[in-house]
Every structure is written in C-alpha cells, then in structure tokens.
Amino acid sequence: MLAIAVSRADSASVHIGEQLRDAATWTEHADASRADAGGGGTVYRTEGAELREFEELHLRLDGVASAFGTVDDGPSREPELLAFASKHAGDTGELLTAHHTGNFGAADHGGADGELATAAPNAAAHALGALAEHAPDGYEAGLECTHHGPTGVGCPSLFVEVGSDEAQWADADAARAVARAILDLRGVDPTGERAVVGFGGGHYVPRYERIVRETDWCVGHIAADWCLSDLGDPATAAARGTVDAAFRESGATRALVEGDHPELVAVIEALGYRAVRETYLRETTGVPLATVERAESTLCPVEAGLRFGDRATGYEGPLATVDLPEALVAECEGIDTERTRAAVDERVVALETSENGTLVGGRALVPGDADRAATVRAELVGDLVGVLRERYDGVSLRADAVVARRTAFDPEKARTLGVPEGPAFGRLSAGETVEVNGRTITPDAVSSDEERRFPL
Incomplete structure (x- = not known):
C-alpha cells in the first residue's frame, strides 16, 4: 500500500491533498486510536493508497509510517511506500521535485544527526517521470539531494513537492500534477534491483536525473557537496556509519562519486562497496x-x-x-x-x-x-x-590466416620515374594518368602487387 502524508502546516501540502481527493475515488474511514493531529480521525482510502493528515510539518514526522494501515471499520494494510506531499522552497521558480530524506551531518531540520531514512530509489525514478509527464506548462521536473528530516519514517519514503514560492504553492495545476504523480506510485516497487548512491555535486542533481532517465539504474541517497562538508572526515567512525547507511538505506552496493574525493572513495571500498563512473551505469544498462x-x-x-x-x-x-x-x-x-x-x-x-x-x-x-x-x-x-x-582485390580464407591481395600505388616506383611528390602522387594513387616532363605516366607503371597475411 502507498501511504500519503499531508501536512496542515504546509499550504502546498494542503492543496495537493485536495487535488489527491479529487483525482481518485476515496472512501472515508475513522481511526479513533490516534489523535486527529497525529493522522487519526478521518482517514481516506482508495485502491492501493491511504491518505492521512497531520498538524506537524513533514520533516518532524518521525515514525509516521506507524500511523497508517489501521482503521476502525476496515482491514489493516501495511504501508510499503510513503509519499510526503510537500512544498519545495528555494530560488528555483516553477519546479516539481522529489527527494529522499536524512542528514549527513547535524539535524538542523528534523530527524537525527548523521541518520538517513530508508530511501525509495525506484519510486523516485517513477516520480521523476510522472512529474515530468503531468507538469503544467512552464514547470520543470527534477530531483534533489538528500536533505532534512524525518530520518526514522518506518518504511521506504520520499518527498514529492511543488515549488518554489507562494505563487506555485497556491497553483492548482501544479498541485494537481504532484497529486497525479503521487497516485502513479501505487504498486511501484520502492527499491528496485539496480540502485546507486550519489556523492558530490550540487543540491539539484541534473547528472543523476540523466542517469534515471537514460539508464535502467535508479538513484537512492545523494550527498551533495554541502552534505559532504556536513559529513566531515569520512574516515571517522561516525562518518563511516553514515556512509554505510547511505548504501544500506538505498539498497545499493555501488556509488557514483562526482568530483575528486579520494578519502571518501577509500572509505566506500573499505566498507565493501564500489565507486563506479557514469560509464559503468550506461554500459551495464540492460x-x-x-x-x-x-x-x-x-x-x-x-x-x-x-x-x-x-x-x-x-x-x-x-x-x-x-x-x-x-x-x-x-x-x-x-x-x-x-x-x-x-x-x-x-x-x-x-x-x-x-x-x-x-x-x-x-x-x-x-x-x-x-x-x-x-x-x-x-x-x-x-x-x-x-x-x-x-x-582489397582478392581475399582468401585459409585454415590459419586470411590472405588479402591488391594492386596498390608504389611511391618508390613513382619517384624512380621522376614523379614529384604532391598532387601527382595523389592522382596516380586514385587511378589517374599524369603528365611529367612531357611523359605520360599511367597508374599501372607505378603500382605493385601487395599481399597481407592476417593470422587466425
């Protein structure tokens, strides 16, 4: 089941929630075991999905997966993937994004220091495609690096967002696009079979987007350059634990490292993982x-x-x-x-x-x-x-070799006949007759039989 978390403290999330309820046929259920502010009260269910509302901002919702699945008047359903319907804030204009959550350093915005949520690489790849498909005119679709909480969600999760300011957060068409992209995640395997972790690069990740769009690899946690600064010396015990978690929580054994990070690569390999180049991901596709x-x-x-x-x-x-x-x-x-x-x-x-x-x-x-x-x-x-x-004029195949023969222009014969090097050589080589000091020189006069033997 796909769990969908809407935050009442996030205006964009509220609008996405409204579009979600308009985009599918939902049944209303009650969950008296939880407070309304914590996802209880009215619960919305549709085929393959369950939607709940929370008072807190998403990044504070640690353990939120436990809120899903149980209602008073219906069967229990275990969430397999959780999508946070959210806003994206930044100086990036009309943008629809998806990303995973966690902290490579201090938890300044939810979650715990150095901890990462369980990523959903395959779901993120599907979300990127769905956002691009449903995006209104003028909106771009992209991925972001791993940033902010929560870090202890309880199942694979990702944020699916509309950005990047008030005008977009209130845009019904953008909210509808995000809602449709979220609903498209129903039934999607969250992890997939071919996930890679990303290290290095900017907060926005066009290189990883290309990998998702152009290969059969998907991308789990991504540590941008600023995340690596937060991580600090990768050889420390705490940093090694976080690097290891990036692979574990992404279901990955390989990493694409952008930039020059030899100490990080050494840690990756010491942990039993592999740093690969983009060529590897492209060449192994399929x-x-x-x-x-x-x-x-x-x-x-x-x-x-x-x-x-x-x-x-x-x-x-x-x-x-x-x-x-x-x-x-x-x-x-x-x-x-x-x-x-x-x-x-x-x-x-x-x-x-x-x-x-x-x-x-x-x-x-x-x-x-x-x-x-x-x-x-x-x-x-x-x-x-x-x-x-x-x-070649003649080619014969023998048991131990291929033998090729041809009649070819012989520069030494041409020199012997007084042909100057330059255009005349080129014309004779091309099979043309030339005049040299009143003499007619034919191609046959300056050619030799050549035999090449290619061992098998």
Missing part, C-alpha cells in the same frame, strides 16, 4: 548484474575498457572466451570502423576494448560453450573478410 560480474572477472573492469555486445541484453547463460583475430580486426577497423564493430557486437556478450571503448580488443565472451565459441569466431571472421573486400 545487462544482468551477474553477467556483468562474470565479464569483469574474466576480461577486465568496465573502467578498463569492458564493453557489452548485442547478446548481453538480458543474458544470464553460460559464457565462453574467444580470442579475437587482432590484426584482422585492426585492419578492418581502418577500412570501416562501424561495420567492423557491428560485426563483433552482434555476436558477443562482452568484449575488451581500447581508446575509451572505440577499438575492439583481443578477447570477447560469447554465449554458450567452447564449441559454440568456435562457430561464433568463424562467423565473425567471415564478416571481416567481407570488410576486407572493400579495399
């Missing part, structure tokens, strides 16, 4: 993490050039290692880089690369066993022979 781990252990880490081919998407089966014909691949890349890479990618699960992932390396992983690997390699060699034929 690839089962078990397959990623096998590829990294067999070939090399993503940061060292591991890339994934077309067969990687969703693949969790057996893998066999293939030694690629490096000289042949390199020659084909010089002829048609895109065609060569496509020939490799369409057959492999993962491959080693160089030059920031642009050039094919020496080994790859293919689906299946050793026999299947030999077949895949033979098919790839056949494709590469086709690429060679774009440049």
